[in-house]
Amino acid sequence: MSQRQIIQVFEQYQKSRMQFVQTIADLASRPQNIEILQDAGVMSMLRPLMLDVVPSIQQTAALALGRLADHSDDLAEGVVREDILPQLVQSLASKNRFYKKAAAFVLRAVAKHSPELAQAVVACSGADALVLCLEEFDPGVKEAAAWALGFIARHNAALAQSVVDAGAVPLLVLSLTEPEVALKRIVASTLSDIAKHTPELAQTVVDTGAIAHLAQMILSPDAKLKRQVFSALSHISKHSVGLAELVVEAEVFPAALACLRDPDEYVRKNVTTLMREVVKHTPELSQVIVNCGGLAAVVDDLGVCRGNLRLPGIMMLGYVAAHSETLAMAVILSKGVPQLALCLSEETEHHIKAATVWSIEQIGHHTPEHAKAVAAANLLPQLLQLYMEVSSSEDLQNKSKKALKSVLQKCTQLVYLEPLLYEAPSNILKYVVCQFSKVLPHDSKARRLFVTSGGLKKVQEIEAEPGSALQEYINAINSCFPEEIVRYYSPGYSEALLERLENYQPA
Numbered sequence: 171m172s173q174r175q176i177i178q179v180f181e182q183y184q185k186s187r188m189q190f191v192q193t194i195a196d197l198a199s200r201p202q203n204i205e206i207l208q209d210a211g212v213m214s215m216l217r218p219l220m221l222d223v224v225p226s227i228q229q230t231a232a233l234a235l236g237r238l239a240d241h242s243d244d245l246a247e248g249v250v251r252e253d254i255l256p257q258l259v260q261s262l263a264s265k266n267r268f269y270k271k272a273a274a275f276v277l278r279a280v281a282k283h284s285p286e287l288a289q290a291v292v293a294c295s296g297a298d299a300l301v302l303c304l305e306e307f308d309p310g311v312k313e314a315a316a317w318a319l320g321f322i323a324r325h326n327a328a329l330a331q332s333v334v335d336a337g338a339v340p341l342l343v344l345s346l347t348e349p350e351v352a353l354k355r356i357v358a359s360t361l362s363d364i365a366k367h368t369p370e371l372a373q374t375v376v377d378t379g380a381i382a383h384l385a386q387m388i389l390s391p392d393a394k395l396k397r398q399v400f401s402a403l404s405h406i407s408k409h410s411v412g413l414a415e416l417v418v419e420a421e422v423f424p425a426a427l428a429c430l431r432d433p434d435e436y437v438r439k440n441v442t443t444l445m446r447e448v449v450k451h452t453p454e455l456s457q458v459i460v461n462c463g464g465l466a467a468v469v470d471d472l473g474v475c476r477g478n479l480r481l482p483g484i485m486m487l488g489y490v491a492a493h494s495e496t497l498a499m500a501v502i503l504s505k506g507v508p509q510l511a512l513c514l515s516e517e518t519e520h521h522i523k524a525a526t527v528w529s530i531e532q533i534g535h536h537t538p539e540h541a542k543a544v545a546a547a548n549l550l551p552q553l554l555q556l557y558m559e560v561s562s563s564e565d566l567q568n569k570s571k572k573a574l575k576s577v578l579q580k581c582t583q584l585v586y587l588e589p590l591l592y593e594a595p596s597n598i599l600k601y602v603v604c605q606f607s608k609v610l611p612h613d614s615k616a617r618r619l620f621v622t623s624g625g626l627k628k629v630q631e632i633e634a635e636p637g638s639a640l641q642e643y644i645n646a647i648n649s650c651f652p653e654e655i656v657r658y659y660s661p662g663y664s665e666a667l668l669e670r671l672e673n674y675q676p677a
Contacts, residue, residue, distance in 0.1 A: 187224070187227050188224070188226065188227055188230070190215075191216070191227055191230040191231045191234055192230055194212060194215075194216065194231075194234040195230050195233045195234035195237060198234050198237035198238050198241075199237055201241065212234075212238070213235070213238070213245075213248045213249065213252050213254075216231045216234055216235050217252050217254055217257075220232060220235070220254065220257055220258070220261075225266060225268070225269060226268075228261075228269055228272075229268045229269045229272045230272075232258070232269065232272035232273050232275070232276055233272045233275065235249060235254065235276050235279075236272060236275035236276040236278075236279045237279075238279075239276060239279035239280050240275075240278075240279035240282070242283075243283035243284055243287065246279060246280045246282075246283050246287050247287065249276065249279075249280050250280065250287065250290045254276075255277070255280070255290060255291060255294045255296065256294045258273045258276055258277065258296075259273075259277075259294050259295055259296050259299045261273065262274075262299040262300075262302070262303065263299065263302060267306065267308040267310065267311050270303055270306065270308075270311045270314070270315075271310055271311055271314040274300060274303060274311070274314035274315050274317070274318045275314060275318075277291050277296050277300065277318045278314070278317050278318035278321045281296075281318060281321040281322045282321040284325070285325040285326055285329060288321065288322045288325050288329050289329065291318075291322060292322060292329065292332045296318075296322075297319065297322060297332055297333050297335075297336040297338070298336045300315040300318050300319050300336075300338075301315070301319070301336045301337050301338045301341060303315035304316065304319075304338065304341040304342065304345065305341060309348055309350040309352075309353045312345055312348070312353055312357075313350070313352055313353045313356050316342060316345065316353070316356045316357050316360045317356045317359075317360070319333050319338050319342075319360050320356065320359050320360030320363045320364075321363075323360065323363040323364045324363040324366075326367065327367035327368050327371060330363065330364045330367050330371050331371065333364060334364065334371065334374050338360075338364075339361070339364065339374055339375060339378050339380075340378050342357050342360055342361055343357075343361070343375075343378045343379060343380045343383060345357045346358070346380070346383040346384070346387075347383065351390075351392050351395055354387065354395055355392070355394050355395045355398050356398075358384065358387070358395065358398035358399050358401070358402050359398045359401070359402075361375050361380055361384075361402045362398060362401045362402035362404075362405050365402060365405040365406050366405035366408075368409070369409035369410050369413065372405065372406045372409050372413055373413070375402075375406060376406060376413065376416060380402070380406075381403070381406065381416055381417060381420045382420055384399050384402055384403055384420075385403075385417075385420040385421065385422050387399045388400070388422060388425055388426055388429065389425060389428065389429075393432065393433070393434035393436075393437050396429060396432070396434070396437045396440075397434070397436050397437055397440055400426070400429070400437065400440035400441050400443070400444050401440050401443075403417050403422060403444050404440060404443045404444040404446075404447045405447075407444060407447040407448050408447040408450075410451070411451045411452055411455070414447065414448045414451050414455055415455070417444075417448065418448060418455065418458055422444075423458065423459065423462050423464070424462035424463060424464075426441050426444065426445075427441075427462060427463060427464060427467045429441045430442070430467045430468070430470070430471050435475055435479055436479075438471055438475065438479070439475070439478075439479045439482060442468055442471060442482040442483040442486055443482040445459055445464055445468065445482075445486050446482045446483075446485050446486040446489060449464075449486055449489045449490050450489040452493070453493040453494050453497060456489070456490045456493050456497055457497070459490070460490065460497065460500050464486075465487070465490065465500060465501060465504035465506065466504045466505075468483045468486055468487065469483075469487070469504050469505055469506050469509045471483055472484065472509045472510075472512075472513060473509060473512070476516070476517075477517070477519065477522070478519075478522065480513055480517070480522065481521075481522055481525055484510065484513060484522070484525050484526050484529050485525055485528075485529060487501050487506045487510065487529050487532075487533075488525070488528055488529030488530075488531075488532040488533070489532070491506075491529065491532040491533040492532040494536075495536040495537055495540065498532065498533050498536050498540055499539070499540065501533055502533060502540065502543045506533065507530070507533060507543050507544060507546075507547045507549075508547055510526050510529055510530055510533075510547075510549075511530075511547040511548070511549055511552070513526045514526045514527070514530075514549070514552055515552070520562060520563040520565070520566045521563075521565070521566075523556065523562075523566055524563070524565050524566040524569045527553065527556065527566065527569045527570050527573050528569050528573070530544055530549055530553070530573055530577075531569070531572060531573035531576050531577065534549075534573070534576065534577035534580065534581075535576035535577060535579075535580060536580070537580060538580050538581065538582045538583075540580065541577045541578075541580035541581040541582075541583075542581065542582075542583050542586075544577050544581075545577070545581050545583055545586035545587075546583075546586065549577075550574065550577065550578070550581075550586060550587070550589075550590060551589060551590070551593070553570045553573050553574045553577075554570075554574060554590060554593060554594055554598065556570040557570035557571045557574060557598070558595065571598070574598055574601070575598070575601055578590075578598075578601040578602060578604075578605060579601060579604075579605070581605055582605065582608070582609050584605070584606060584609055584610075584616055584619075584620070584625075587602050587605055587606065588620075588623060588625050590602045591603075591625060591628045591629070592628060596634075596640065599632065599640065600638075600639055600640040600643065603629065603632070603640060603643040603644060603647065604639075604643045606620070606625070606629070606643070606647055607643040607644075607646035607647050610647055610650045611646070611649075611650050617650055617651065621651070621655065621659075626647070626651065626655070626656070626659050627659040629644055629647055629648075630648075630656070630659050630660045632644060
């Protein structure tokens, strides 16, 4: 065989290898092919090609592996079983930028499925190798590495700590200064995944100056970047008063409120999530948000979004109202109660209804004036219905019952209480009757209306245990009226009169 023929054989072999990995990579991009490829044992076929002398074959083999591992945890476990991870990590330091991106993709695809698979990546020094990639000049390599580190960190605090221990955070924050928007997005997402677990991890992110860099990007024209920026700021703020104060001091507000008019619904959701995480800590932090117009902006946003997108805004109103009478009144003046009533009637998911009920309680439980705002929105019958509805979740029933009790104990507007006399079960009825027993002794007009509306008659029909609190409240109400009126509206009185009529003998 001539030298030319030998060269042709090698060229043909190389061409065949290249064709094979390209075909596998293409097939692996379509879910319907995955099971067939798995049954054919493609993992073990790709493994030696990761060490091929031709860089383009190595890269395409890594791409194919990444696509397979990305599809399911079973295939990701196959990458671990085939002992491919150490080989990938070892070659990350020496290969070209195209291979680095493909290898980082494989590590990300493995790590995303479970804490155990992410730990397998960390155990073979994957986090350290990925951090070295953050020092690369090429922004695509940095992006791939940051993405993989984020998938490791998101599972739990221990894995996030391993990313921190590998030295990732300072390099991630430095990457926020790069001009590429795609890189900024991924880095902000990874910082968010690190900060979300514990106050200590969030503090590590803060200590590297991340807040200032994130704050500079909140008015970026790129919606996906803003989503991640607000997510990261939310996860930093949620842990403590001190961390929330640092976010506020970075002058994130009121600039962030402009994003509540953003066309992207997830930008708006993440802004309201950030506000929720800030206001929940103290009355002072809530007042900061109130002072910059945050309540009205959130109320407006609740009117245009639906479902889980409403949840942060609903809870934000509740957290503000919970702190004090003044802040609860600010929610009322911002028309928060009618908006919450609308959410309660429009939403079907029980966890959203439960959150709405909780927020309504935080508004209405302070004073009679606060309770009046809740009652005037016709929320008391709705709360009662949710409590009594058999199909309501246990959490929704419990929250509805608690909200009813809290608001009823402050409500002195009898016109809103009277409908409940006819529908409430005894454990709720006692709170309704109690309020009548408090108000009627001091209001002659209310006493007259109570008789003419049928309220007094209804009270006489209530069956209460002798000596119970409910019976005492009924007695207190009855003492507000002449004895003959009480007797007149008591059950059986008309029959007694008729009997007396029958037995009556004219003189």
